[in-house]
Amino acid sequence: MSLRAALTTTAFVAACAAALPAVAADTLRTLAQRAGVRIGTAVNVDALNTDAAYARLLAREFDLVTPENALKFSVVQPGRDRFDFAQADALVAFAEAHGMQVNGHVLVWHQQLPDWLTQGSFSRDELKAILREHIRTLVTRYRGRMASWDVAAEAVDEDGRLRDTFWLRGIGPDYLALAFQWAHEADPQAHLRYNDYGGEGDGAKSDGIYDLVAGLRRKGAPIHGVGLQMHVSLNDAPRASEVRINMQRLAALGLQTHISEMDVMLTLPASRADLRAQAALYRDMLKACLAVPQCRSFSTWGASDRYSWIPEFFPGQGDALLFDMAGRPKPAYDRVRRILRAAASGKRTGETVKPVETNPENK
Ligand code: XIL
Numbered sequence: 057m058s059l060r061a062a063l064t065t066t067a068f069v070a071a072c073a074a075a076l077p078a079v080a081a082d083t084l085r086t087l088a089q090r091a092g093v094r095i096g097t098a099v100n101v102d103a104l105n106t107d108a109a110y111a112r113l114l115a116r117e118f119d120l121v122t123p124e125n126a127l128k129f130s131v132v133q134p135g136r137d138r139f140d141f142a143q144a145d146a147l148v149a150f151a152e153a154h155g156m157q158v159n160g161h162v163l164v165w166h167q168q169l170p171d172w173l174t175q176g177s178f179s180r181d182e183l184k185a186i187l188r189e190h191i192r193t194l195v196t197r198y199r200g201r202m203a204s205w206d207v208a209a210e211a212v213d214e215d216g217r218l219r220d221t222f223w224l225r226g227i228g229p230d231y232l233a234l235a236f237q238w239a240h241e242a243d244p245q246a247h248l249r250y251n252d253y254g255g256e257g258d259g260a261k262s263d264g265i266y267d268l269v270a271g272l273r274r275k276g277a278p279i280h281g282v283g284l285q286m287h288v289s290l291n292d293a294p295r296a297s298e299v300r301i302n303m304q305r306l307a308a309l310g311l312q313t314h315i316s317e318m319d320v321m322l323t324l325p326a327s328r329a330d331l332r333a334q335a336a337l338y339r340d341m342l343k344a345c346l347a348v349p350q351c352r353s354f355s356t357w358g359a360s361d362r363y364s365w366i367p368e369f370f371p372g373q374g375d376a377l378l379f380d381m382a383g384r385p386k387p388a389y390d391r392v393r394r395i396l397r398a399a400a401s402g403k404r405t406g407e408t409v410k411p412v413e414t415n416p417e418n419k
Contacts, residue, residue, distance in 0.1 A: 257294025
């Protein structure tokens with residue numbers, strides 16, 4: 057390790073230690089547990105393996121983790137006959153050691169596919185066999201250890217129609233129902249979700265997602281939940297009231313809902329007013345979730361800004377998460393904690409929506 061890296065790491069650890077007294081009493085996860093909701097984050101497994109302060113932060117604040125990349129097709133199946141579970145195994149072991157649930161992410165998606173797959177020329181039957189094998193291998197390996205899976209993601213386009221993807225072209229629209237069926241066969245207890253972005257509130261995409269999952273339910277596909285990703289910015293976010301109404305209509309289909317990947321990107325450098333506005337958005341979306349009994353988890357796409365995907369994918373943007381570069385809680389953290397504390401003391405509202413009947417397969 058270079059001197060600079062060592063100093064940075066030391067500074068990071070020291071900053072986390074300094075931040076500890078402020079958050080030691082009630083952490084997000086202790087409050088969330090009392091409030092009856094899971095509080096989650098995506099995890100960068102390389103950082104988990106190398107950055108002890110990051111690992112401590114995760115274990116202290118969250119009770120649900122999603123591998124950020126470890127189970128993406130290109131990472132986990134780099135060759136047709138070669139699977140690499142090193143990263144995912146490390147995360148599952150960490151989660152089990154700290155009493156956290158794991159959400160498997162993601163079985164059928166059109167991004168981060170390996171070249172052997174996208175550059176190959178496979179017939180429809182071959183692609184079905186490849187996808188089936190992929191799903192069967194992953195879900196069987198973690199049977200009983202993954203609480204849930206994002207079975208399919210981002211299959212709907214901005215206009216509400218099915219997105220033109222590698223899987224749609226190669227297999228046809230059935231690929232979605234098949235993926236849910238195969239996942240269910242491999243682990244009948246796992247909670248199976250559809251996950252998408254940009255359809256959290258109202259609009260064509262949100263209607264398209266609703267129609268897709270309603271159709272899957274009608275066909276009897278084993279789908280149990282919908283993840284609303286919630287990658288937003290200060291001037292491009294749905295209204296919380298629309299999010300609540302959307303969650304209620306999904307709940308009426310018998311589905312649970314989740315805020316699955318929230319982050320709020322800010323233009324850098326962020327001002328204090330930006331950080332306050334960001335905190336208000338986190339507060340509003342968490343309140344929308346807590347107002348719907350079927351909303352069972354609230355996850356952010358990363359814990360600290362140090363490991364956020366935003367600066368790389370949206371140059372000039374960042375500061376999107378609950379903890380800053382040094383792992384210190386931001387105004388958004390305090391807001392989220394305050395809302396969870398209120399919910400923990402019995403103020404979770406919205407009981408007007410009928411709870412989903414308890415179905416052992418739909419945990
Ligand atoms: C992102 C990761 O955060 C990046 O590290 C990776 O390079 C690309 O994918 N929606 C999703 C996630 O469902 O899988 C994406 O994760 C972010 C958007």
